[in-house]
Amino acid sequence: MTPVSMPDILEHLQRLGMSGYEAKAYVALVAAGRPVNGYEVAKRSGVPRSTVYETLGKLVARGAAYEVRGAADATDYLPLPPAALLDRMRREFDGSVAVLQTALPAVVAAPEGHLIHNLKDGEAMLARAEDVIAGARRDLFLSIWPQELRRLDARVREAAGRGAEVSVMSFGKVAEAPGGDLPGSVHEHRYSAPEAVLQDLGYRLIVVVGDRREAVVGGFGTDGSAxxxxxxxxxxALMAAEYVRQDIALQILAERVGAAELDRLFATDPGLLRLLGRGRA
Structure with missing residues (x-):
């Protein structure tokens, strides 16, 4: 497992609800290994002395630390052990999610129009694609390159485990993951050589469609843009799903009759040749 840095630990504690100062103070308490007073917490953590006692009070209030009597009746502090803290946070988080699953839909107004928004970069696009996959219950369509599929692999397996019918068109070889072959109907695009497609388009296209009701469509440039x-x-979403379905159908047809025969068919029909376009190898 890749070692986690101190900034990463602090960031994750903040994601779970602690302020920056609270996260620093809690880590300082854990690292001390014994009861320490506010002055020492400030010195170890970098939390200003003017706010360290207020910060420690907040940790005590949330149950992440305890006050103990130190020398000369001074107040020292001990942390709730990390395993116990994380278990408590998990219970609180799960409880809040359970409540909100019922409460939030009850206050949602009917949308005036169907939601659509731009995705500013590759990370935002892949995160939104994970959301689409997580919401899929009936079917899931992906047209994707191995570079992006590696990020989404676990989510696709989870969707298949929920019973969603998975259909994948991969522009390149799908590497076998620790969990084995990717579930569902998985096709490697050979009739359109991935190198030719990349040269023709200039980017790696990604299409992810969940239940034919929501979709992410975008591209990853060879220069790192997205x-x-x-x-x-x-x-x-339906049109995006049909794009993936038709591309899979063409790939299956090429596998059945042979790429050479399919090329001959396209070459003898100007209408089909025009639709085929460039990028075929």
């Missing part, structure tokens, strides 16, 4: 959109418009 662009994309998320939409909950069912018409757009």
């Amino acid at each position: 662009w994309g959109v998320y939409t909950a418009d069912p018409a757009v």
Whole structure:
């Protein structure tokens, strides 16, 4: 496992609800290994002395630390052990999620229109794609390159485990993961050589569609740039799903009749040749 740095630990504690000062003070208490007073916590953590007792009071109030009597009746502090703290946070988080699953839908107003928004970079696009996959219950369509599939692999397996029918078109070999082959109907795009597609388009296209009701569509440039959109418009999501389905159908057809025969068919029909376009190898 990759070692986790101190800034990472502090960041994750803040994600779970602690302030920056609270996270620093709690880590200082854990690292001390014995009861320490506020002055020592400030010295160890970098929390200003003017706010360290207020910060420690907040930790005590949330049950992450305890006051104990030190020398000369001074107040020292002990942390709640990390395992106990994380277990408590997990219970509180799960409890809040359970309540909100019922409460939030009850206050949601009917949308005036179908949601659509831009995704500013590759990380935002992959995070939104994870959301789409997590919401899929019936079917899931992906047109994707191995570089992006590695990030989404675990989420795709979870969707398949929930019973979603998974269909994947991969522009390149799908590497076998520790969990084995990717579940569902998985096809490697050979009729359109990935190198030719990349040269023709200039970017790696990604399409992720969940239950034909929401989709992420975007591209990853060879220069590290990325662009994309998320939409909950069912018409757009349906078209995106059809794009993946038709591409899979063409790949299956090429496998059945042979790429050479399919090329001959396209070459003898100007209409099909025009639709095929460039990028075929």
